[in-house]
Amino acid sequence: MALKIVKGSIDRMFDKNLQDLVRGIRNHKEDEAKYISTCIDEIKQELKQDNIAVKANAVCKLTYLQMLGYDISWAAFNIVEVMSSSKFTYKRIGYLAASQCFHEGTDVIMLTTNQIRKDLSSPNQYDTGVALTGLSCFVTPDLARDLANDIMTLMSHTKPYIRKKAVLIMYKVFLKYPESLRPAFPRLKEKLEDPDPGVQSAAVNVICELARRNPKNYLSLAPLFFKLMTSSTNNWVLIKIIKLFGALTPLEPRLGKKLIEPLTNLIHSTSAMSLLYECVNTVIAVLISLSSGMPNHSASIQLCVQKLRILIEDSDQNLKYLGLLAMSKILKTHPKSVQSHKDLILQCLDDKDESIRLRALDLLYGMVSKKNLMEIVKKLMLHVDKAEGTTYRDELLTKIIDICSQSNYQYITNFEWYISILVELTRLEGTRHGHLIASQMLDVAIRVKAIRGFAVAQMAMLLDSGHLLTGNMQRNGICEVLYAAAWICGEFSEHLDDPMQTLEAMLRPKVASLPGHIQAVYVQNAAKLFATVLQKHEGATDSQAAQDTSQLLIERLPLFVQSANLEVQERASCILQLVKYIQKLQQKDVEVAEEVSALFAGELNPVAPKAQKKVPVPEGLDLDAWINEPPSESESEDEKPKAVFAKEEPKQSRARHIEVDEKELARRREARKQEQANNPFYIKSSPSSQKVYQDAPGVEHIPVVQIDLSVPLKVPGMPMSEQYLKLEEERRQKERADKKKKDKKKKKREKRGKGKRDDSGPESEEDITPAHQVDIVTEEMPENALPSDDDDKDPNDPHKALDIDLDNLLLGNDYRPLADSEKLPVRTHRREVLKSPEEDGDQDGITQEAKRRSSKEKKEKDRKSKEEEKKKKKKKHKHVVEEEPPEPLSEEPVQSEESAEVAAPPTSTSAEASDLDFWLSSAPVPPPIKEALAPKTSVAAAPDSEPDVPKDAEPDEEKSLKNKKKKQKKEKDEKKKKKRHHHHHHHGDGGGGDSVQNGTVEEEEEEEPLPPMSNYCLLAENSYIKMVYDIQGNLQDGSQVVVSVIFENKSNSFLKSMEFNVLDSLNSKLQRPEGASPHDGLVVPFQLPPGVSNEARFVFSVQSIVMPQKLKGTLTFIVKSEDSSTHEKLDFKLHFTCTSYLITTPCYSDAYAKLLESGDLKSSSLKLEGLNMPFHHLLARICFHHHFSVVERIDSCASMYSRSIQGHHVCLLVKTANQTVSIDAKCDEPSLLANVLDEIKQTFSQC
């Protein structure tokens, strides 16, 4: 025996160790594979020896070879041997090898369970550590089940080194064995407050990972994480927590509000870029989840955008990349904030780094507007030319098309330009996106009627020039364009100048080398052209031309008849025979053109994909009613499909089909329905689809959007997209000049209104005004379409199994203790010797559950001693809470913030939930308003608790008005740039108008759309800067209003150091930061590069709101041009109207009636005469400009409601008859009412 050992160690001296192996491999560069295979043979020999040291050395070498890509699974058993060595130095090698190559399919793993358990309970912390580390790599469901209890025990180990590892491994255990989550969760939660920061961080990591997948189960931990966030100094941990909050806020918007402040503080204070980036990301996520329009949040967005700008401007490419990445997230919700940085984004297109360029491209997509589209696309076209490498070029191409076609070509003002761009793109060789260009050409040509003439000319040119025909056709994707070109030329051949020439081009022999499906289109459309040519020459005396055409076809078509492609062959031979027949007739001088054209008569209308579904069910038709008696019950369901099949098969003859009686039909229908219902792939039609053909002309129901093209379309020789830029600029200049005249504007609006009426029927093209009509079908979704996020979840996602409610682990009403079946399996044959005193419970075989309970009892005692104190606290909080609905457990003391964070206080889930509510509502955000009068105001605070819309007279009307308002609110921000050219306040801008219509047309088909409105009025203006402003009441504070001012730099210089100052009055004061004197100005938190505008908000406190007021103020700023900088100032007058103290507040009609009956209100009235506008416009204007909401509307009479920031109720009854509008108003504050009415009067006198 001893001899054997000696022999082993001598052998070992001659063995290669890892270093030798590595050197050897390096010395055998030429025959590396051969050398390694000899090494593997040696290793195999070594593994056969009994000496564990030799084996360990061999396994160590195998680990290296495995890294090089050699399979070492054959040595799995030897690895297990080395793992079970008692010496740590060998054991760790075994575990390392195991962690590198073991996986769920490795069968020897089951041999390791006991060994691992032994190592886990080893007194040596490194044994335990190495076992845990290894386990994290190769844990299987079996191992997880068997070892879950052991690992959970280790979570309370005395050594933090072990605790942190155990905590982290638990995550893998949860994934493999989801049943372990419930029993282990309380302890995991405890670890969040472990004294060791490493353990804490591990627990944060695990809970973050769990919560990101199933956030709703972890919402109750938010207060605890909040505390960790404010106390932790470890950036890595902070990042994780902040990420977690990003996942939680969509579920609980109030949490988001609470987070904004600490996050912005972190953004300001941190020097770590990674943390800054994470904060910005989460702030963005929070703001996305919050309802927009909260005044104090635009500052946060502004801050984020500014920080991101700094990142993007940084010379570090990594920061640049991440800045762009985060910017694209903001873009989705706050496009206007990003748009002002267009210059910077465009710069990034020139970056050397492709990933940065791609990011910038993504951003551009969201930044285009009508105004800058051409310019941006021009820039992109330049890049297409310069681009090296087809991938980036293809990416550019798709982006150009994406950008142009987005939202139904919303931003394209000139389709000639777009067609030219598409034609230019066909010059790209080797692109894969020919079909994309083709489909755009088709789409535009079909849907934009006015452009067809131009499109056809361009397409004919493409067919003629034939540059697309060169090269390897099958591989070259760009030839797809010819598909579109041929179809467009054929279908709209009446626009062709010389159809004969195009026909010839389409029948060139070279065409036969195109892919089959394109040839087929060529042949078919050659026939269409033929028809056109015939028609053209029919009336003429000279019939020779027509006969020549027939001859041409007869000569050329045989080429296609021989085609290998069936489709081509079939079409060609059909048409060939047809033409031959026609030729015969021609020779007899028979007029055939009429009949040939009839083959292709009729126009193809663009139909929205879901148009059919939108057709309403005719009145009195019940689609669910039985047409015939339902089938008798006696027939078993299983038999039905079978019976149908059996009976149908022999029915070949028509005669027998007729014999089928109605009963049979109904039965079959039923069977089919059943089958369809069971068939997941069957797309169910809406119930109305059956009736479509009878009484619905279809197209009339398709919402149509109109775009004004103010430039008459004509076909200039061969215009390139470049020219359009100039054209467009001229046009805009002209428009700018036009707009200076106010009356002109009015006319324009009328024109638009007229145009709108026209397009209710697409046929009414007769009265085409210079502005061509463009039909664009909006794609819509059926109302019942629900976002199906759940379907997207991968059923194999291991996290799905971890969606377990964890709140009910706590004692209380819903308390669901761990059932016996849920307890973690514990070995019973041998009890473990446990080290930490905390685990004594386990030693006695007491389950986790019992132990937890005992620890809870301890806490209960603690709690009781604190009870007194808490009760006091409760009283203090009571006035905040009293408005909330009565809590079921009101005798339970409301938990203060600290106690809510105790790991497992014995409170019920509902109490826990209300704790969370309390914690959240104690934020500096008002608790949801609970007054019956204002049920909807709480929506802003907690959108998920939106009350049902009252189902009375006009809910839809109200809704659509509201929608519109919201949209306009958004749009007015977009429009602010355009305002440069406007010199009046409420300008109906075409751009905004279109998109508003996009959304609302379907809701109000018969009603005229509202002209766009804006509440921003001019504040002051000089040659450098223009300020427009809007005042809104602060929902959160009855004594505050927020003034939003948009600053627009009109000069060519940089404007900086802007200071906004107002001379306070006794009643209204500008809120200045603490410590500032009442005469100090407020620094505007941004600078303005030339042409850029940005918005700042200022808070004013007001005392009395019954009178309008004007405040004088001054804006000072520095104008910095290249060589000089000057101080400038601009005086202004802020007009606080009484309207600005009103807040749109919805009101139920019953509450409204009660209010009127109460008799506390004083009344007043107002008459407006000569008002020529639809009633719904009138209401919308009052709603929009004066912050009212419609309570109820019956015909030409409507009741409206609003509330002042100080709680005054304002009720209006608006009636209209013969251009006269009478408004009866009631309010509890007569002077406020009088002023509001005055302001309403003024609004309508302006239009």
Added chain:
Amino acid sequence: MIKFLLMINKQGQTRLSKYYDHVDVGKRAALEANVVKCCLFRKKEECSFVEYKDYKLVYRQYAALFIVVGITDDENELSIYELVHNFIEVLDKYFNRVSELDIMFNLDKVHIMLDEMILNGCIVETNKNRILAPLLALDKMAES
């Protein structure tokens, strides 16, 4: 989550690989080849983050050695970027001016250090002394 960490030299040879989710040996080679393609040919002035399939690759170059970390989309790129540097500092401290050969010859030790820093795809430890403690204890064990 961190999905894998690779150390690759300029010639594209793998010097260390650690996968936190199991990947078959055959697929590892393909993945490493792709990663090499994605990262090694990037120029100095290009950013250190590359999108590759479902992963984001964060890489950093030290002399002839690249360290590439594959992470999921929800991981903070910059923090991983810093972690890579932290890892190199740890190696530097232990090996005293670490070189490619050190890593090759002491692969098992590098793994120990890495395991102390990243466990289960999460960052567990960033303190150099604490990361090196087990390794130093092991060295002492070997000496005695």
